[in-house]
Structures are given as structure tokens and as C-alpha cells.
Amino acid sequence: MLRLPEFRFESPDSVDGVLALLAEHGGRARLLAGGTDLVPNLKHGIEEADVVVSLSKLGGLDEVRETEGGGLELGALVTLEALAAHPLVTARYPALATAAGLVAGPHHRRMGTLGGNVCLNTRCVYINQTHFWREALGYCLKKDGEVCHVVKGGKRCVAAASNDTAPVLTTLGATLRLRSRDHGVREVGVADFYVQDGVSNKTLEPDELLEAVLVPPPPPGLHTAYSKLRPRDSIDFPRLSVAAAFRLEGDVVRDLRLVVSALASRPLHLKKLGAAAEGRPFDDALVEELAAAAFKVCHPLTNIDGDPTWRREMVPVHVKRALRAAREHGASR
Ligand SMILES: Cc1cc2nc3c(=O)[nH]c(=O)nc-3n(C[C@H](O)[C@H](O)[C@H](O)COP(=O)(O)OP(=O)(O)OC[C@H]3O[C@@H](n4cnc5c(N)ncnc54)[C@H](O)[C@@H]3O)c2cc1C
Ligand code: SF4
Structure with missing residues (x-):
């Protein structure tokens, strides 16, 4: 059984109390909200803390x-x-x-x-493991080590x-x-x-x-959708995800934002695709064109589970799903 390491536990009942503890302990304090990510990470030694500060007694931030x-x-x-x-x-x-x-x-x-x-902390198949496992591998840049196992010779973590x-x-x-x-x-x-x-x-x-x-307030005619690829719909992290938002003026697309995530360390905003769609009618030709363009610029790595070639092939599939779902769901009310 994996055990939690020792740390001081604090549960202030005011924001000022939380901020005072953070100011006092800086990088050695960790905030605990639901704990569904922090607790496993502490058990795995991926994160360390002298003080864990629970947010459970704060009022007003749950509205x-x-x-x-x-x-x-x-x-x-x-x-x-x-x-x-x-x-x-x-x-x-x-x-x-x-x-x-x-x-x-x-x-x-x-x-x-x-x-x-x-x-949420970033994830990688070489870091979300027990300390024993990571030690056997020789650790990596994200914690305790000096190499990246995803990008050989890489100087930056791409979790x-x-x-x-x-x-x-x-x-x-x-x-x-x-x-x-x-x-x-x-x-x-x-x-x-x-x-x-x-x-x-x-x-x-x-x-x-x-x-x-x-x-911000939704502009008139805003359409949004989210499409997620994961092995088990009941529980798993994304192997790929696509968010889409655009306005429709009649059938004309305005202000399209397409963001793909679970590729690298930050969500990837495909700004050129937004520019390409501006003022065009929303039809199958546009959806196919955007999906093909997304495929060209998205390059999944071996940082998370799932064959990267397959995950790349899923990019246009999920771009199309997100765009069509947004169109079908109708405008925000
Ligand atoms: C089996 C499993 C499957 C999961 N699947 C998914 C998934 O599909 N998608 C997904 O997105 N997540 C997934 N998660 C991760 C996690 O459950 C969620 O991301 C959840 O939203 C984390 O919220 P929390 O309140 O539990 O965060 P915590 O674990 O309490 O905190 C997470 C991090 O955020 C910091 N933090 C928390 N609140 C604040 C705050 N107010 N200000 C500053 N820092 C703060 C903490 O210090 C910590 O570093 C999964 C976890 C598990 C165990
Ligand atoms: S991307 Fe590289 S450095 Fe980052 S967690 Fe994975 S193996 Fe470690």
C-alpha cells in the first residue's frame, strides 16, 4: 500500500489564513482542494510538502x-x-x-x-508512477533526474x-x-x-x-462543444481533447477558436484555423478542411498512453465531432 509522507496539516477558515500559510512556506506548502490529484501525487513522491493547506473550511468560493x-x-x-x-x-x-x-x-x-x-499537474507515463518505478528508470527532468525519456536529449519536460x-x-x-x-x-x-x-x-x-x-458573457450566436478521446469513458484522463467555440451570423462562421489539448504541456490554440474559417459558411467542406489542417499541425508524443500515430489520426475525428456538436447544440442562451 502506498502511504502518504509526513507533513503538517492546516485547515484555515479564511482566505487570509490560507494566504498567510502560503506566504510563510512558499514552495513547500501545497493547497488541497478535492485532493483527487494532489493526494496520489504526494503518495508517489511526485509532489512534496512540508505543509498541506486544506481549502475545505473556506466559505464563498463554492458558488x-x-x-x-x-x-x-x-x-x-x-x-x-x-x-x-x-x-x-x-x-x-x-x-x-x-x-x-x-x-x-x-x-x-x-x-x-x-x-x-x-x-492540475501535468502528466506523463514516466512520472505518474511509484517512486520505486521512477528510481529504477533513473528519474527524469520533471523530478529528481536530468533526462527526458520522451524526447531523447530534450532539455525541457513535455509532460x-x-x-x-x-x-x-x-x-x-x-x-x-x-x-x-x-x-x-x-x-x-x-x-x-x-x-x-x-x-x-x-x-x-x-x-x-x-x-x-x-x-465573459456569451456573445449572441455563440456555439461551443468539447470532444474527448479516452480509453474508458467511465474514468480516464484524455488522450486527446478538442474544444471549439464560434459564433454564427446566419450560417456564417465568426471568431472560431479551436483548442487541442493532451498533446504537450499547454493547450494548443490553432489560431490559423480560426483565421481560415472567418466569414465562411458552416458546411461540410469547411469542417473537413479544418480537420485536415488540424491533423497537419498536431503531433502527439509518447508522453501519455496511446500510440501517438493513432492519437494523431484521431485529431481530425475529434475536430469534426467538436465542430458538428457545437453547430447542432444551438446557440448559448
Ligand atoms: C483515476 C483518476 C482519473 C482522473 N481523470 C481525470 C480526467 O479525465 N480529466 C481531468 O481533468 N482530471 C482527471 N483526474 C484528476 C482530478 O481528479 C481532476 O483534475 C480534479 O479536477 C482535480 O481537482 P481537485 O479539487 O481534486 O484538485 P487537488 O488534487 O486538490 O489539487 C490539484 C492541484 O491544484 C492545486 N490547487 C487546487 N485548488 C487550488 C486553488 N484554488 N488555487 C491554487 N491551486 C490549487 C493543488 O495544490 C494541486 O497542485 C483524474 C484523477 C484520478 C485519480
Ligand atoms: S516528458 Fe520527459 S521529463 Fe517530462 S515527465 Fe515525461 S519523461 Fe519526464
């Missing part, structure tokens, strides 16, 4: 609130189960509800939070961004509200939050708490 103009403020502690079923989310951003409802299994979604999903909500929040132009004791509040767009570094793919400072995700 979905409407903002001026019809956007939403989603508290970091809203569970994925609640997010997937919330009427404002299903009506305005169906892709976000779909993505939340496809994370892991029902027990994980009941415990797991939106904040934990946004801040995969595997959180389902990230690509959708990127297509929606969402913003994150982060708070620290010493620097107060800062807001950062989800697209700028993730960086291409599998060791740590977030621009989250060690003393920062993610308080809320702010989703």
Missing part, C-alpha cells in the same frame, strides 16, 4: 455567480459535479458543462473542484496538460482571479496562464490562491 452583462464568476471550490449540472453553465457554456462532466469518474467529480482542475476544463476555458476567453498576501489580486487570461514547461505549466506563484474563474 456560481452571474456577473454584470451575463458572464459567470465560478468559485475555485465549485465541484466538477456541480459545474456540470449548473443551469447557467449548461445554458450559456455547454462545452464547459460537458468537459466538467467528463472528468474522471463520479466520485472524483463529487470531490474534485474547478480550481484543482485548472491547476501533457491533461485537465479537461482548460481547453474549453481557453476557447471561452476566461480569466483567472489569483490572490496572494503580499501582492493582492491579479487577473490573468487562461490562455496566458499555461506555459510550455511540463515541470510546472502554470504561471501560478507559490504564494497564490486561485479564487475564481471569470467567464
Whole structure:
């Protein structure tokens, strides 16, 4: 049986209390929301902590609130189960509800939070293993080692961004509200939050708490969808995921955003495809063209399970599914 290492456990009942602990312990403190990712990572020695700070006693961060103009403020502690079923989310951003409802299994979604999903650690078949396994291999760049087993001779970890909500929040132009004791509040767009570094793919400072995700009001005629490839629909992480969002003016496509994830360390926004679709009618020819273009620029690695050649062939399949599902679901209300 894998055991948790020793650490001090704190459970403050205020945001100030959480921020004080983060400021005091910096990189040696870890925030615990639902714990569905942090706890296995601590057991595997992938993450280490002197202090684990539970967020379970914080009030007010588990709510979905409407903002001026019809956007939403989603508290970091809203569970994925609640997010997937919330009427404002299903009506305005169906892709976000779909993505939340496809994370892991029902027990994980009941415990797991939106904040934990946004801040999820990257994944790789060479790191999500026991310490014994990784030691036998000689470790790797992400933790304790000096080589990458995915990219031979590689100097940067390419562990995969595997959180389902990230690509959708990127297509929606969402913003994150982060708070620290010493620097107060800062807001950062989800697209700028993730960086291409599998060791740590977030621009989250060690003393920062993610308080809320702010989703802008849906523009008229917004269509969104999310399509996920995974071996077992009941529980697995994505082997590939595609989020799509666009507006339709009549049948004309505007502002298409296509984001593919579970490839490398950050979701990949296919901006050229958005430009190619601008002002075109939504028809089969356009869908096929975009799917073929996505295939050309997406190159899955051996960082996560699943033959990369097969995963690449699945890129156009899921691009088509996401685009057609978005079209069929109708505009956000
Ligand atoms: C078997 C299994 C299958 C899974 N499948 C999927 C899947 O298909 N898709 C998927 O996306 N995930 C999956 N997960 C991972 C996980 O369940 C979800 O990502 C979940 O949303 C994590 O949320 P949490 O609240 O449990 O996070 P935690 O485990 O509590 O935290 C995760 C990370 O986020 C940090 N964190 C949490 N909250 C905050 C905050 N407010 N501010 C700053 N940092 C914070 C923590 O310190 C930690 O580093 C799976 C996990 C398991 C065990
Ligand atoms: S991508 Fe390379 S460095 Fe990163 S976890 Fe995998 S093997 Fe390790």
C-alpha cells in the first residue's frame, strides 16, 4: 500500500489564513482542494510538502455567480459535479458543462473542484508512477533526474496538460482571479496562464490562491462543444481533447477558436484555423478542411498512453465531432 509522507496539516477558515500559510512556506506548502490529484501525487513522491493547506473550511468560493452583462464568476471550490449540472453553465457554456462532466469518474467529480482542475499537474507515463518505478528508470527532468525519456536529449519536460476544463476555458476567453498576501489580486487570461514547461505549466506563484474563474458573457450566436478521446469513458484522463467555440451570423462562421489539448504541456490554440474559417459558411467542406489542417499541425508524443500515430489520426475525428456538436447544440442562451 502506498502511504502518504509526513507533513503538517492546516485547515484555515479564511482566505487570509490560507494566504498567510502560503506566504510563510512558499514552495513547500501545497493547497488541497478535492485532493483527487494532489493526494496520489504526494503518495508517489511526485509532489512534496512540508505543509498541506486544506481549502475545505473556506466559505464563498463554492458558488456560481452571474456577473454584470451575463458572464459567470465560478468559485475555485465549485465541484466538477456541480459545474456540470449548473443551469447557467449548461445554458450559456455547454462545452464547459460537458468537459466538467467528463472528468474522471463520479466520485472524483463529487470531490474534485474547478480550481484543482485548472491547476492540475501535468502528466506523463514516466512520472505518474511509484517512486520505486521512477528510481529504477533513473528519474527524469520533471523530478529528481536530468533526462527526458520522451524526447531523447530534450532539455525541457513535455509532460501533457491533461485537465479537461482548460481547453474549453481557453476557447471561452476566461480569466483567472489569483490572490496572494503580499501582492493582492491579479487577473490573468487562461490562455496566458499555461506555459510550455511540463515541470510546472502554470504561471501560478507559490504564494497564490486561485479564487475564481471569470467567464465573459456569451456573445449572441455563440456555439461551443468539447470532444474527448479516452480509453474508458467511465474514468480516464484524455488522450486527446478538442474544444471549439464560434459564433454564427446566419450560417456564417465568426471568431472560431479551436483548442487541442493532451498533446504537450499547454493547450494548443490553432489560431490559423480560426483565421481560415472567418466569414465562411458552416458546411461540410469547411469542417473537413479544418480537420485536415488540424491533423497537419498536431503531433502527439509518447508522453501519455496511446500510440501517438493513432492519437494523431484521431485529431481530425475529434475536430469534426467538436465542430458538428457545437453547430447542432444551438446557440448559448
Ligand atoms: C483515476 C483518476 C482519473 C482522473 N481523470 C481525470 C480526467 O479525465 N480529466 C481531468 O481533468 N482530471 C482527471 N483526474 C484528476 C482530478 O481528479 C481532476 O483534475 C480534479 O479536477 C482535480 O481537482 P481537485 O479539487 O481534486 O484538485 P487537488 O488534487 O486538490 O489539487 C490539484 C492541484 O491544484 C492545486 N490547487 C487546487 N485548488 C487550488 C486553488 N484554488 N488555487 C491554487 N491551486 C490549487 C493543488 O495544490 C494541486 O497542485 C483524474 C484523477 C484520478 C485519480
Ligand atoms: S516528458 Fe520527459 S521529463 Fe517530462 S515527465 Fe515525461 S519523461 Fe519526464
